[in-house]
Structure formats: C-alpha cells, structure tokens
Amino acid sequence: MKLKVLFLPAWYPSEEKRIEGIFVKEHVKAAQLYDEVAVLFGKPFRGWPWMHSAIEDGLPTFRFFFPNIRIPETCWLSYTMTMLRAFKKVEKVWGTPDVIHAQEPIAAFGAMVLSLLYGLPYVVSEHCSYFPLRKIGLGQIIMARLAFRRAQRVLGVNPNFVNDFRHYGIRCDFHWLPNSVDTDIFFPPRSKLRKPIIVHCSRFHEIKRVPDLIKAFALCQKEFPYIRLELIGEGVGRKDMEKLATELLQPHSFRFYGLQPKSFLAQRLREACVFVLPSAYETQSCVLLEAMACGTPVVATNVGGIPHIVTTETGILVEPGNIEALAGAIRSILAGVKKFNQSVITDYAIRHFSKQVVGKILHKEHLRATQIGKKPESNRLIH
Numbered sequence: 490m491k492l493k494v495l496f497l498p499a500w501y502p503s504e505e506k507r508i509e510g511i512f513v514k515e516h517v518k519a520a521q522l523y524d525e526v527a528v529l530f531g532k533p534f535r536g537w538p539w540m541h542s543a544i545e546d547g548l549p550t551f552r553f554f555f556p557n558i559r560i561p562e563t564c565w566l567s568y569t570m571t572m573l574r575a576f577k578k579v580e581k582v583w584g585t586p587d588v589i590h591a592q593e594p595i596a597a598f599g600a601m602v603l604s605l606l607y608g609l610p611y612v613v614s615e616h617c618s619y620f621p622l623r624k625i626g627l628g629q630i631i632m633a634r635l636a637f638r639r640a641q642r643v644l645g646v647n648p649n650f651v652n653d654f655r656h657y658g659i660r661c662d663f664h665w666l667p668n669s670v671d672t673d674i675f676f677p678p679r680s681k682l683r684k685p686i687i688v689h690c691s692r693f694h695e696i697k698r699v700p701d702l703i704k705a706f707a708l709c710q711k712e713f714p715y716i717r718l719e720l721i722g723e724g725v726g727r728k729d730m731e732k733l734a735t736e737l738l739q740p741h742s743f744r745f746y747g748l749q750p751k752s753f754l755a756q757r758l759r760e761a762c763v764f765v766l767p768s769a770y771e772t773q774s775c776v777l778l779e780a781m782a783c784g785t786p787v788v789a790t791n792v793g794g795i796p797h798i799v800t801t802e803t804g805i806l807v808e809p810g811n812i813e814a815l816a817g818a819i820r821s822i823l824a825g826v827k828k829f830n831q832s833v834i835t836d837y838a839i840r841h842f843s844k845q846v847v848g849k850i851l852h853k854e855h856l857r858a859t860q861i862g863k864k865p866e867s868n869r870l871i872h
Contacts (some may be wrong), residue, residue: 490856492852493527493586494586495527495528497572498528499593516669516851524852551575553571588612588641614646614666615643620657622770625657637654641662642662643662646667647794647797669848672782672839672843674755675751675758677835678759678783686762687717688764689702690776691766691768695769697769702765708816714739720744730745759783764785764788765789768789768809770809771793774794781804788815803837804829
C-alpha cells in the first residue's frame, strides 16, 4: 500500500546552500522507494511571503518564504501562518497527504497545527545536535513539548536523544531512525588495493576539530612520508585550516578540494585507505556511512551517535581531542597492523543504512501513523 507522505523539514538543500539538510533529502529519497512523497520547505525572507513549486531531483518540492520577524521567539508564528497557506497550494497541486513527516520543533509544531485542523497524523524526525549539547532555546523547548508528545512517533538519528528529551521535559514515543546512504553513488572499488590517502569531508566548523586531524597527520608523516591528506568541503574555517596545513605539513602532501558533488567524494573514498572524522560531537554522521558504503575503514571519535554505527569491523574509535590516539589509529591502518575487510564493511553499510533498508523503516512508521492517528472526517476542523 503506497501512502502520500508530505515531508515538512526545517532544513533542506537549496541552490544557495547545497549541503544544508542533505541528510533530510536522503530520508525523503529513501521514503520515495515505497511511498509517494512531496516536500514542503519554508525559510525566512525579508519581504512579503511567497512560494513556488518544482520537481527537484525527481521530488515534488514546494518552497515557501515567510517574513523574518525580528521579535524574539516569534518566528514560529510567521512560519506557521505562511505554512498553512502553502499547504493549501500543496493540496490543490499534489493532493492531501495521508501523513505528515516533520523535522525539528518548529516544523513539528506546524505539523501539529495541521493535524488539529485537518485530522492528519504526523511523525517527527530529529537530527539536531543542540539537544545533546544543551543549546536548545526556550521557544523550541515549548514547541517540542507540545508537538512531540502529540506525534504518532518521534524518530531520532541518535538513540541517546531519548535521554536528551527527558532532560528538557519532552515526552514522546521515541524510535531510532538511522541516516541513509545512496549505494548507487557510494559503492566499493573493483580492486581491493588502496592508496596511502587519508580523506576528510566537512564544513570545517569548529566542532569538527579539523586541526586535530592536521596535527595527527603531521605526526604520521614522520613515519610515512609518502602519505597524502585530502580535505573536501567548504566553510568559514577553511582558510585557517589551509594556513595550519601549510605550516605543519610537507609541501604537496595535502590538498583542499572545496565543495564537491557526492560523486567526487565517492571516487576519493574508493581510493583512500581511511576516512577520518575527529569531531567533538556528532548526532550521526552521514559521511561515515558513505565511507563505509565504499568499503573504506573509518577513524572517528567516540561521541554522540558514532559508537552506534561504527563497529570494530568497520573502524577505530578514539576520544575527542586526543591527537596522539588519533595519529596512532591512522598509523595502525597505514602499517597494516589493523586490517579491515572491504567486503565486510560494505555489506554492513548496505544491511543497515542503504536507502532500501531505511526506506522500509520509514514506510513502516508512516503506515503505523495512519493506522493509529488519523481522525474521522467528522472530527476535522477544516473539510
């Protein structure tokens, strides 16, 4: 039975920000394997509200722009009022959904309003690291307390979210939902021979602790002078990272590629002997899944949701900020002391995180929501 599922994300890629909320889009594409899906995404805008729709990457996508009111804790009102107008356009063009899938508190609150007005069931997915880092604002706490409790299910990419919600007094029916990886793009190479290349991909935010990787690589160069460091991504910290690499590393032993398409990242991962992510915190990293889908072992930090996805057969975990341990883990792979089976790593990624597997989880949750949460026509406030 195919359902009509309307995704209502708070983050989603755009022409200006191609990687923002890319993990949400991966969930939408996974759900599309089993259900009919559409996306309704809003972002603040200085001006009058407006919207447009298009087919983007095979997905019916409705984008609305809501007034950016500069009064603290009032963004939810502007968002919700504009979203309700946009929803009517969605109904007219795409049809009435069977279930709403919202993401983050502000969209969850909007989904709750839609549920009250139209009798539609809704589920929520949570990805934000602000919950475990205790950085959630009062407005979002209130919206989460109201909307998460009424949702048919709250799905989170980090199993530890349930404890974080409890800390904020948020009650909900919680279930783990992993991120998804596109195995049509990320797949292993034919040859099992790997080059002495270390790959990193991020937006160079402070929380990614890229300086730790550069310093660890410098230590490894003393024993393995032929190794190469490749850094993919763009962000405000890139120039500082380039300066640090120039100061600490041998000339021509590193390269910053900037923002690249996923196909480029996949090609570099298929050549690399290891992918490294030394973050101070991660809810659940998509790029770790992409590396493992390519059969590439990973070295990452023992934080957040990472221990739930990286096993002893797929990588090595170290404590954040421990540069010696990070260098030691990389050395053990370069020297062949720690060996990994490419086929085992890829098989693990496919069995747990492929679009097909995650899509089935999403379909099951959406179907469950329609079975337990849809209100009879007589109870709808809007017909």
